[in-house]
Amino acid sequence: MIEYYSTNLNAPRTDLAGALLQGQASDKGLYMPSEVPAFAPDFLKRARDMAFPAMAAEILGAYAQGVFTPAQLAEICEDAYNFPVPLEKVQDKRFVMRLDQGPTASFKDFAARFMGRALGRLVQSKGSELLILTATSGDTGSAVAHAFLGVPGIRVLVLFPTGEVSDRQRKQMTTLGNNVAAISVDGKFDDCQALVKRAFADPDLKGLNLSSANSINIGRLLPQSVYYVYAASRLADIAAGEKVVFSVPSGNFGDLMGGVLSYRSGLPVARFVAATNANDEVPRFLATGTYQKIEPSRECISNAMNVGHPSNLARLVALYGGRMDETGHIHQAPDMEALRRDFFSVSISDEETKATLARVYRETQVMLEPHGSVGWAGLERLNEVDPSSRAYTSIVLETAHPAKFPAEVKACINVEPPLPPSLEGLEDKPEVCGRMDASYEAFKAHLQKEYR
């Protein structure tokens, strides 16, 4: 059975259930599997013919031994992954994988939907109840809210900063009802985050069984390893060892970590492009060996990647033999040579992001949005710096639907992105939403009154 250890090495090991329910380890470290399970010997041969949910159940099954049976995982994954994963050819050997067909039109649906169902089962088998608190600046809150909608035994409360989410993002959180509530906080994202963190640490609220579904939770990471295998199995002869290149637009580096896990399990990957916006702390780290977080983070049009200190970096460092604590301090250096071999990390400016989005549309009619455009520009940069990389089948992860960023996309190509079915009809749904200022006392009183 795979155990989960804390990257700070100062908390007891646990199984997947413990890691999912706790989120963060007691020593403030992140849970990591004690070993990355190798794919079954014939798995890469079978992969090409496997449907996405079956592939997910097999890959996640190795991480969930002793916690979920294969039959339970098959049910969870059939239910969670009921939408397509389009692979779109853009140019010879270059593809876009669209991870935007879930209910909230970003790749965050993949992990959130697994986690909602997995936590729901754990809570039910224990007969307990859980209140999930989530602070969000947009995409996470809507993905988590949709994923936990209607799950028995779990209630969700999402906090978002009043003026700082788009109408579309807000409506994805305020029109659900049922076990999902939303509060608009007159403050910044950081204020929402501070309220949630204080509530977790407040002994008076212990009885509420608070939990979190933020990107620190290992449940928000493992499911993101599946679509790498899916794409490679469809586009390359991975059973014969043919290697592929992935380009991943990155902020907290959870998406990329998913790919790295599959690589460690045996997926033939030539290289990962870790593409960031102007928040370039990771490209600099790889170039110089010195890590320096960016505070405050820089505002870019690929706003879901405005992260100055990625929470998953400690996990990447751990996989490469080093140790980094939650503040970003490196206690033991990772194998920098291996990191530089496996990752090409590059920072893409807003200007280049817009120019790439416009050029790709003009030349190929493929519509990207700002995050995917950062990924595409990153791949182009790799191909320039290392022309031999052009020989590989290359896959850029498009992490959101263009209609989530209509103004930015229209400014580049002068075309309004068409709405996917998941975002249609939002305008007409009634909203229910609380509102408060960023006072902890008021927030605490609300929790004690509404969730006793």
Ligand SMILES: *Cc1c(COP(=O)(O)O)cnc(C)c1O
């Ligand atoms: C969250 C998000 C990202 C960044 O993913 P990480 O796992 O944090 O690196 C990229 N694009 C979109 C659209 C997102 O919502």
